[in-house]
Amino acid sequence: MNALPGPLNDNPRLDLWVSFAETGKVVVNTGRVELGQGVLTAMAQIASDELDVDMASVMVRSGVTDNMPNEGYTAGSQSIQMGGQAMAQACADVRALFLEQAAKAIGCNANELTVRGGKFLRNGALSGQDYWTLNGAVDLAVNATGRGQRKAIGERAHIGRNDARTDLPGKLFGEPVFIHDMRLAGMKHARVVRQPNKDATIGAIDEAAIRRAAKGDIAFVRSGDFLAIVGDDEPAVERAGAAAVNHVTWTNVEMPTPLQQEANWLVQRPVIDCLLGSPEPSDAQGRERFEATYSRGYLAHASISPSCGLAEYRDGHLTVWTHCQGVFPLRGALARMLKLDAKAITVHHVQGSGCYGHNGADDATADAAVIAMQMPGTPIRIRWRREEEFVHEPKSPAMLVKVRALLDADGKPSDWTAEIWSGNHNGRPGGGNALLAGYALPDQEPFPQANDVPEAAGGGATRNADPLYDIADKRIIHHMVTETPVRVSALRGLGAMPNVFALECAIDELAGRAGVDPVAYRLSITSDPRARAVIEKVAVMSNWQANASGGAGRGRGIAFSRYKNRAAYAAIIVDLEVDEEIRLHRIWCATDGGLIVNPDGAINQLEGGVIQSASWVLKEQVRLDGGTASFDWETYPVLKFSEVPMIDIVLINPTNSDVPLGVGEATAGPTAAAIGNAVSHALGIRLRDLPLTRERIMAALLQE
């Protein structure tokens, strides 16, 4: 008997996970949703192995608030690590119950039976029984026990194999697979005239000017400071939405300045403090001291498509369609905002474009719901405008990280402090926060002070601030800044990217002081064998030459982290060239993600993380200037095809394990730091503030 994986423990009824209602088909339910990461394919692989059924017979249902395990959010690289393990155990338990029943029906011992393609074989011969003949006799309305034997290494047919993604064909043949493509009978299109910030109130509305700009029939829907435009013709509604920005006046508008876009603005702001670990020693006891400050600005998720949501309120029931990451938390937040019973709301997940965290998806759905409640019987479709997504999606908080270390006689750290200033990384509606519309609606209950992601869940701003290296005394001083100039929430890896950037750049600086090669230095303070293995592997992959001199604008850098100090291990080496700008030549990555259900899918995720992080580091920062001045792809550029380097990724022992470690966010931190280290290697000067833009590089070169 195994302890139940968390999500199965929370949702123990087996009929929530598996059913055999239609002959020849198995329906499995996962609370995880497809975000382009291939999770539904991986779930089908797991179910097919643990039930011994053909993959083609497995239908994966996902993301609806009816008859579905509540697994919270699809986030934090936990879909396989937690959700996949839960699915596997649920299926194994179901298989065990059916084996018992089959033995009874056949009149034999369960250990004479095996399962192939959903059919029960007795000593290798067909018994005439299968899941579907036995379905009536097996009661799945029982709790999981963990008694079902999981497939051992070597018995797996699909887990560990590169099964093709089930969602990809529809996307390549132009099928209407995205929420943006949904059309409901009688549906109206809508756009919101966005409240510029949470305390702003509507002054005057020039309805006539907006109607003129629409060049088509539109209607207004208003509740408090929530104002929307609704109509049958999407282009007319879009034109009206765009024009309304100039024809509605607001009071209490905040005007953020460029100073506020920088991480160092956070210091001296009101904070909630927290110390994790022992207090910092006041006396260095003769040890050499190292101190450096690293920072990163606000980042946008910048999903390729603006958010979209649909809603219909009919006969006292609200149905919404969303591409958010958590249908149950969204249902709770909608119930609270709309003062409805959660039972009167059904939330369906439909795929959107990649989100990488908490983007505008929940808010767009909420917008549609607010309008639908005012227009019972009429389905409403909202699609945010591009500018609206950039300006109003929650941003990843800017972070300032001060690293202080005390060094022993060999130049190795024996005491480590990471002092962090950051806004909250948990602005999700499920965390008790407002949906955007909620700030504009009348009669809303006040929201409690938001809390960052708890340490037990990997922390938010503190994520990966604790080095995995052998350091005797370590601590994190966390200053959570309570008011930020832009709304903030979760983006891929949360604080891991800035923290790993700070920590791994600091380690390189310490290696340089000690006169030791950066790879050798890391290995000299690493005893975790899996950490050593990825560092050694990536050094071999890239033909790392110890103590190779950089300069002349060419450089090479390494960085390592274990995501959340408990998920996948990743080590990255970057080759690049810098003159005024950085050109990435090649990136190598070695990852130990434990058991990998779909190696090609994992590599796809790891590579996506590398490229996205490279984009963050080279280009990305949300600009503030009287408002959010990053509002389209020209004011918020991202990495282009011609700027993406060659990337080699190797998975260590991907099928030789029983325990998966989340991989989706593992490369973001080490990629950032490896680029930082390579730039320093190339230029002989250290840049500690992200992004590493042309202006910053030029300024640093001029200072030399």
Place this chain on the structure above:
Amino acid sequence: MAKTFDFTVNGKPITVTLDNEETPLLDVLRNELGLMGTRFGCGLEQCGCCMALIDGQPEKCCAKPVWSAAGKSITTVEGLGTPALPHPLQQAFLDEQAGQCGYCLSGILISAKALLAKNPSPTRAEIALALDGNICRCGSHNRILRAVEKAAAVMRGIHP
């Protein structure tokens, strides 16, 4: 005031009647013709999600008024191939599992098709440059580049 516009879409003659001749071609494809494969990403001609071939040229349709396409021949991603008879590009993208969320892929397939029509054996750098007008936020770039290279090789084999 309704006006009528004729064009060819994926080989079929189409007539649409619209009140507003400034309606973007993308809205006509999606909302009038129900061809959802051409995606909306920005409406600003910046991201490439909305690309279709217009008389063989890869064009962004999100800000292109419908009148400007009248009389022309339009190919959307739906016109490239079908699951039963995929275009070599679509097959290569499947083989390489090129894509994550897939929202960018329609526009990328169109850009790539136009490139291969002009240059049947592009280098990787030439492919990358041709796709610089298409944003992929998920980081599927290298798979996409591999897939286009592969499709080019297959197409050279088919039409030597």
